[in-house]
Amino acid sequence: MHLLLLAFSVGLVGAFPLEDDKACRPHTRPWQVHLHGGGVSCSGALINEWWIVTSFACAPTAFQTVASLGDHDVTVQEGTEQHITVADVIRHGPYRSPLHSLTMVRLASPARFTPYVKPVPLPSRCPQPGDACQVSGWGSTIANQYEPARQLKCITVPIVDDMTCMNTFPDYIYWSMGMVCAGQGDTDNCLHDGSGVMVCNGQLQGVQWFAHGCRNPAHPSVYTKLCLYNDWINGVMDRYAPLASTLPTTTK
Structure with missing residues (x-):
């Protein structure tokens, strides 16, 4: 009987996926973006109010993909999210391994910075082994x-x-x-x-x-x-700057 129970227990372990307990502490990565819709579901990093950096494989589609900022649990509305349509997608060429894997995504409207939505700085130096x-x-x-x-x-x-x-x-x-x-x-x-x-x-x-x-x-x-891509990233942001960002601002 004990052997049967042990075999049954082992069978149950194999029947269910292992528990994945690596969830982030909620909203400790305010630059993280969930890109979804238009055939994609992937991540990106917010680098300013207009722009997201992601990989070539992500491949969002302009005006079909939505960028969700301030998200943690993607299955519920937490009240912290901003959902903004993607307006431009610029992929680094040539578009194949082993050369480059990088895509810039411009939002259709600027993100609002909050405790849950903040950009991450671009690198000022390259990472070193052991970092x-x-x-x-x-x-x-x-x-x-x-x-x-x-x-x-x-x-x-x-x-x-x-x-x-x-x-x-x-x-x-x-x-x-x-x-x-x-x-x-x-x-x-x-x-x-x-x-x-x-x-x-x-x-x-x-x-x-x-x-x-x-x-x-x-x-x-x-x-x-x-x-190694700071110059390319900054060049893309200059060339594809939204018209609204070039207009003067006034205060009352």
Whole structure:
């Protein structure tokens, strides 16, 4: 009888997905954006009142995708959200690996900064091996478990040197100078979000490119190395500036 109960218990464990307990403390990532609609559901980072940075894989669609700011649990209205339509989508070219994975998204109207909605600074320096960084997104943090997450998830990962990262790449992926890697086997090293946001020392340092740590926890995941793209990001914001932002403001 005891053996039967044990077998039944083991069967139940295998029948249900493992518990994912890496939810962020609510609203501690006020720059995190949930992009949804138009065939996408992914993350981005708010860098000013008009602009969001995300990965190439996210691929929002102008006037079909909505950016939800100030969100934590995407299944309920918490009273903190701002839902703003996407107006422009500018992808860095060439549009394929191993060259670049970066997309700029302009909102149709500016975000209002609140305790729940704030931008994250662009990097003032590149991350160094050993730096501790936080990655956040709406996805499972358990390897080979792909269920979408209701609540924003957070993991902490170390930056890994380039050679260590390159040595873990499968044959069909090539190294690019636009990549930075983070995570190792003895850390929480998986977040299934095609554009999870990586922040190091309070600065935006990456958006997820390849979630290698979700297939093998010993392997680092790959992020776009945003410190190399400051000029491109600022150039896009200048070229695609909304007309309203160029008008003089008056106060009474």
